[in-house]
Amino acid sequence: MNKVWLIIQREYLSRVQKKSFLLATLLTPLIFPAIIGLFLWIALEDMDKPSLRIIEVVDENNLFFIESSEQYAFSFSNTSLDDAKAMVQNGERYGLLYIPVIDLTKPSGFTFFTMQSPSMGITSFVEASLKRRIKEQRLYEAGFDPKILESYRTKVSVQNITLDKKGEEKISSATVNYVIGFITGILIYLFIFLYGNQIMQGVIEEKSSRIVEILISSLKPFQLMLGKIAGIGAVGLTQFSIWVLLITGLSSIVTGYFGQKMPQQELMELQLDSTGQSLDNPSEFVEIIQVIQGIDFVSIILLFTFYFLAGYLLYGALFAAIGSAVDSPSEAQQFVFPITIPLIISYMGLFVFVLNDPESQVSFWLSIIPLTSPIAMMGRVSFGVPWWELLLSMTLLIGGFLSTTWLAGKIYRIGILTHGTKVSYKTLWRWLRSSH
Amino acid sequence: MNILETHQLHKSYANTTALHSVSIAIPQQGIFGLLGPNGAGKSTLIRIINQIIEQDSGKIFFRGEALQPKHIANIGYLPEERGLYKKMKVWDQLVFFAKLKGKSDHDAKVHVSNWIKKFDIQHWRNKSIDELSKGMAQKIQFIATVIHEPQLLILDEPFSGFDPVNAELIKNEILELREKGMSIILSTHRMESVELLCDTIALLNRSEIILQGRLQEVKQTFAADRYQVKLKPFTDQLPEGTLINKDQDIVTLEVSLNGMQTNEYLQNLMLMGEVKEFTKLIPSMEQIFIQQVKTLSHE
Numbered sequence: 114m115n116k117v118w119l120i121i122q123r124e125y126l127s128r129v130q131k132k133s134f135l136l137a138t139l140l141t142p143l144i145f146p147a148i149i150g151l152f153l154w155i156a157l158e159d160m161d162k163p164s165l166r167i168i169e170v171v172d173e174n175n176l177f178f179i180e181s182s183e184q185y186a187f188s189f190s191n192t193s194l195d196d197a198k199a200m201v202q203n204g205e206r207y208g209l210l211y212i213p214v215i216d217l218t219k220p221s222g223f224t225f226f227t228m229q230s231p232s233m234g235i236t237s238f239v240e241a242s243l244k245r246r247i248k249e250q251r252l253y254e255a256g257f258d259p260k261i262l263e264s265y266r267t268k269v270s271v272q273n274i275t276l277d278k279k280g281e282e283k284i285s286s287a288t289v290n291y292v293i294g295f296i297t298g299i300l301i302y303l304f305i306f307l308y309g310n311q312i313m314q315g316v317i318e319e320k321s322s323r324i325v326e327i328l329i330s331s332l333k334p335f336q337l338m339l340g341k342i343a344g345i346g347a348v349g350l351t352q353f354s355i356w357v358l359l360i361t362g363l364s365s366i367v368t369g370y371f372g373q374k375m376p377q378q379e380l381m382e383l384q385l386d387s388t389g390q391s392l393d394n395p396s397e398f399v400e401i402i403q404v405i406q407g408i409d410f411v412s413i414i415l416l417f418t419f420y421f422l423a424g425y426l427l428y429g430a431l432f433a434a435i436g437s438a439v440d441s442p443s444e445a446q447q448f449v450f451p452i453t454i455p456l457i458i459s460y461m462g463l464f465v466f467v468l469n470d471p472e473s474q475v476s477f478w479l480s481i482i483p484l485t486s487p488i489a490m491m492g493r494v495s496f497g498v499p500w501w502e503l504l505l506s507m508t509l510l511i512g513g514f515l516s517t518t519w520l521a522g523k524i525y526r527i528g529i530l531t532h533g534t535k536v537s538y539k540t541l542w543r544w545l546r547s548s549h
Numbered sequence: 550m551n552i553l554e555t556h557q558l559h560k561s562y563a564n565t566t567a568l569h570s571v572s573i574a575i576p577q578q579g580i581f582g583l584l585g586p587n588g589a590g591k592s593t594l595i596r597i598i599n600q601i602i603e604q605d606s607g608k609i610f611f612r613g614e615a616l617q618p619k620h621i622a623n624i625g626y627l628p629e630e631r632g633l634y635k636k637m638k639v640w641d642q643l644v645f646f647a648k649l650k651g652k653s654d655h656d657a658k659v660h661v662s663n664w665i666k667k668f669d670i671q672h673w674r675n676k677s678i679d680e681l682s683k684g685m686a687q688k689i690q691f692i693a694t695v696i697h698e699p700q701l702l703i704l705d706e707p708f709s710g711f712d713p714v715n716a717e718l719i720k721n722e723i724l725e726l727r728e729k730g731m732s733i734i735l736s737t738h739r740m741e742s743v744e745l746l747c748d749t750i751a752l753l754n755r756s757e758i759i760l761q762g763r764l765q766e767v768k769q770t771f772a773a774d775r776y777q778v779k780l781k782p783f784t785d786q787l788p789e790g791t792l793i794n795k796d797q798d799i800v801t802l803e804v805s806l807n808g809m810q811t812n813e814y815l816q817n818l819m820l821m822g823e824v825k826e827f828t829k830l831i832p833s834m835e836q837i838f839i840q841q842v843k844t845l846s847h848e
Contacts, residue, residue, distance in 0.1 A: 116649060123645055127637055322632030327693075330599040331621050331649045530601065543563070 116332040117340045124315070124344025129351065138352050142359035150367045166207035166235075169197045173214045176250060179242040185235060201226055210239060217251055289408070291468050294492035297417050298463045300353075301424050301487050305456060308349045308425060309432035313445060315341055316436030316529070325529045334526035338437075339518070342429040346422065353421075408495065416494050419507065424487025427514035428452065434521035437528030438536045438544075459485035467492035481506050483513025520545065550613070552577045552701050552732040553598065558607035560593055567593040568604070569756040575701070575734060575749070580727055582743045582764070583736040584834075585753035586842055591736050592629070594753065595703055598734075599626050611701075622651035625699035629706045629736075631690045633678045639689055640665075640674040643696055650697035657696075664692045684715050691719060695726065702726065702733045708742060720746070740835035750834070754842050764834070771837050774805040775830040782822035799825060 128134055167186045170179065171194050179187045187210075192200070200206040208227040215222060223243060225231060249259040316338075319325040328337055435448040459479060466475040471493040479489035480498070486506045490498070527544040534540070551574045558571040567590045575581045585591050596602045598609065600621060609616040611623070633642055640661060647657035665671055668688055678686050687710050695702065707723070708716045723746065727733060735747060743750065743764070750767060752760035760767060778788065779801050790804030806814045818824055832840075 119645070119648055123634075123637075127634065127641075131636070318635070319632075322635070323628045323630045324632040324634065326596070326599070326601055326628045327626060327632075327646065328649065329601045330624070330626055331651075530596070 117336045117343075120328075120332070120337060120340025121344040121347065124341055125347050125351075128311075128345065128348045134348070134352070138355050139359070142356050142363060145360050146363035146367045149364055153367070167205075168208045168210055168235075169200055169206045170210045170212070171197050172212045174212060177212055177243065177246050179210075179239070179246070182238065185238065198226060201228060204228075208235075212243075217247055217254070220247055290495040293408070293413065293495040294463070294468050294471075297413070297491040297494075298460075298467075298488045301417075301421050301491055302456065302460050302463075304349055304353070304421060305424055305428045305487070306453075308345050309428045311345050311348075312342060312429050313432040313436035313449070314442065315345065316433050316525075317439065317442055317445065320437060320529050320532075321440060329529065334529060335522045338430070338433050338522060338525050342426065342433060342518075346425055346429065349425065350422075413494055416503075417491060420487040420491055420510070423507075423510045423514055427483060427487070427510065427517050428456070430514065430518040430521035434524040434528065437525040438531075438541060439528075440532060444536075455484035456488070459488035462489055463492045471496040471498075477502070481509060483510045486510050523547075550577055551575055551610075552612055553616075553734075554610045555594075555598075556608045556610075558594070558597065558609070559605045560590075560597065560602075561605060566756050568597075571607070571753070571756075571758055573751050573758060573761060575732055577732055578727065578730045579748040580723070580733045580735055580746050582747035582750040583734055583753065584738075584740075584743065584750055584838060589753045590756045591753055592705070595626070595705060595734070595736060598703065599624065622697060623700045625650075625694045625697065625702045627690065627694040627702075627704045627707055629709070631687060631710070633686060633690055633693065635679040636677050638675050638677050639670070639681075642678065642689065643693055646693040647696040650699075652697050660696050660698070661692075664696060668692065683710055684712055687711055688715065688718075691722070700731065702731055703736070704733060705736045706738070707735065708737070708739060740833065740838060743834045752838065752841060754845055759841055759845060760837075767837065768831050768834070771840075772829060772831040774807075775832070776804050776806065777826070777828045777830050778802045778804055778818065778824070779826035780818065780822045780824055784821070786821060788818060788821055803830065 165186055166184060167188055169192065170177065170187050170189050171192065172189065178189070181187055185207075188206070194209075194211060197206070197209045197211075201209045208225055208231060211224040211226065213222040213224075220243075223239075225236065225239060252259050252262065319328065325337075332340075431452045432449075435445050435452070438448065439445045462475065462479045462485060466473055467479060467489050470476060476489065476493060479485045480493050481502070487510065490503075490506050494503075524541055524544050527547065528536070553573075553575040555571055555573050558568050560566075560568040571590070571594060573581075573583075573594075583591055583594070593602070597604050598616075600616065600618060611617075611620045614620075637645070643661040643664070644654075644657045647660055648654065652660065665674055670685075670688070673681065673685065673689075678689065681689070691707070694704070704723070707719060711719060720742070723733060723735075735743070737743060747764050749762065750760070750764050751758050762770075777793070778790070779799055780788070781799050787800060788802060788804055790802040792800065793803055794801040809817075815824065815827065818827075
């Protein structure tokens with residue numbers, strides 16, 4: 114056991130001390146807060162300097178009125194079309210909206226003149242304003258008072274509440290569940306691929322440099338394989354924990370920093386809601402916070418850790434077996450391919466079936482079968498999974514990694530000492546069956 | 550007492566026999582040459598002794614005890630194709646191997662620093678192997694082999710890859726270890742180093758031991774009845790034998806006595822000419838090796 118521990122230590126330290134590990138571990142988490150920071154910065158910059166753009170409106174009908182927004186002001190000064198065009202050309206106005214005499218039932222001929230082609234934002238803003246104005250005008254002509262109609266407008270939003278057997282109610286949101294399933298599923302997928310490959314490379318290095326002969330004289334091939342898988346897994350967990358800590362830490366610093374600069378309006382809204390006023394119409398922001406508060410993060414993190422490790426162990430053993438059977442990384446490709454298939458199936462299945470319909474037959478089977486369950490089940494957990502399904506899936510997965518480890522061990526112990534033979538599936542099968 | 554004995558080792562792979570009834574005895578203190586052409590089964594034998602693989606049948610005794618995993622701490626092994634972790638630092642690597650062979654953390658560090666001093670390589674300790682030249686890496690590998698103070702050292706082609714200066718260094722190191730009482734198995738193709746270093750040899754050919762014993766005795770066995778004669782003949786008549794050289798009036802011949810006593814033969818020889826030289830021919834290990842391997846493959 115001491116020697117297995119020694120192997121674990123070596124695998125762990127030799128990787129953790131590498132410069133590339135430090136860079137990847139420390140820089141990757143910076144990307145997320147940096148992106149968040151960048152967006153917030155851009156948003157705040159826009160707010161600080163609202164470069165008000167004035168748009169001249171030439172309305173032959175004398176009918177339209179468009180309300181100015183924070184970014185765009187509309188001027189109705191009854192200038193002629195030519196004068197207005199000149200104003201645009203010499204920079205006095207950002208743009209010119211020309212409205213010819215129109216038939217309200219078939220409006221056409223609206224033209225927007227600018228020096229630079231206008232953004233989608235302003236175009237759709239103008240279109241919406243015109244549409245509303247035409248609609249109001251037509252209603253008015255038909256004898257309805259638009260003001261009364263406006264007062265009938267009601268906003269409806271459906272709140273999702275999940276019930277559990279104990280009678281507790283939680284606000285849930287399909288979007289938030291989707292995001293959680295998406296992130297955890299992808300993380301496991303990436304982790305298995307990245308670290309599975311590292312196992313394989315490590316085994317090939319030891320085999321091709323014959324270090325393995327010295328190692329195997331001191332401990333059993335199976336112990337060596339387990340030590341390697343455990344050591345590299347520990348590297349992955351370390352990297353992952355640092356990422357989580359850094360990302361949450363830095364993100365909250367970044368949002369906190371910009372949050373202070375945010376207008377107080379949203380905060381006021383939050384306070385109002387919490388004091389009970391206007392609770393019937395909570396803002397989306399507040400709703401998301403309530404949803405997040407309702408998520409059982411502890412069980413998600415525990416399940417994630419389980420599927421993360423068990424999935425890694427299951428595939429790690431297979432990667433180790435491949436590494437032991439070949440003499441070079443290029444030779445490994447033909448054997449890597451078949452084990453990437455279930456990974457890719459679970460990855461595709463995550464998007465096509467699991468996240469869209471976590472309760473479907475396909476989602477169920479994907480999250481039960483050990484080869485696909487680590488990724489597929491994580492896509493389901495935030496939506497809620499019956500405990501017996503979880504138990505079945507976890508039991509099968511434990512059985513799964515025990516059997517892949519056992520199989521891999523049989524290939525490994527012969528593979529690492531075999532050089533120069535072209536290994537085929539037939540050879541692997543022979544190794545599996547041989548007893549010594 | 551022998552440090553290691555094998556009794557009737559058998560090992561076969563899928564459809565080839567790698568070892569057939571191999572019994573060798575490796576004496577305490579001294580260098581044992583394990584010779585044989587490629588594919589004779591040397592690597593298999595070495596792997597079995599190192600407990601990397603298991604024999605199909607037969608027994609191995611280490612100092613009289615059946616060979617067990619714990620004996621690995623007493624065996625040092627330098628594989629033919631050298632390998633160290635390329636990205637690992639010299640110091641870490643040596644400490645790792647010492648601990649792997651059963652040394653405590655403290656002992657491992659003490660030994661490593663002693664060897665580093667001995668080979669005068671303190672300035673390498675924080676370099677990784679891929680920063681070192683091939684020869685330097687070989688030295689580190691050698692240290693890694695002996696770092697845990699084994700009683701039996703198995704060296705597979707220890708000189709390959711060394712320049713003459715470093716080969717000399719390693720050779721002296723091997724001799725020094727022998728002086729200290731270590732038993733060494735030297736597997737090699739280089740017969741000149743066998744002559745120079747080995748006390749005992751075993752020749753493995755086609756999975757079987759065909760020759761075994763003390764080097765000098767083996768050579769004497771093959772030396773029997775071969776002599777080199779330099780003669781200035783009186784007439785055209787020459788003794789029976791193979792003509793090696795004819796330099797003006799002196800001929801060099803290789804002869805055998807065919808059961809005659811030396812004196813008797815010389816008397817006859819003296820009648821044929823003036824005897825300039827009469828030497829018993831002791832074959833080199835290389836000749837014995839080639840002759841033995843060839844004869845067997847012609848059978």
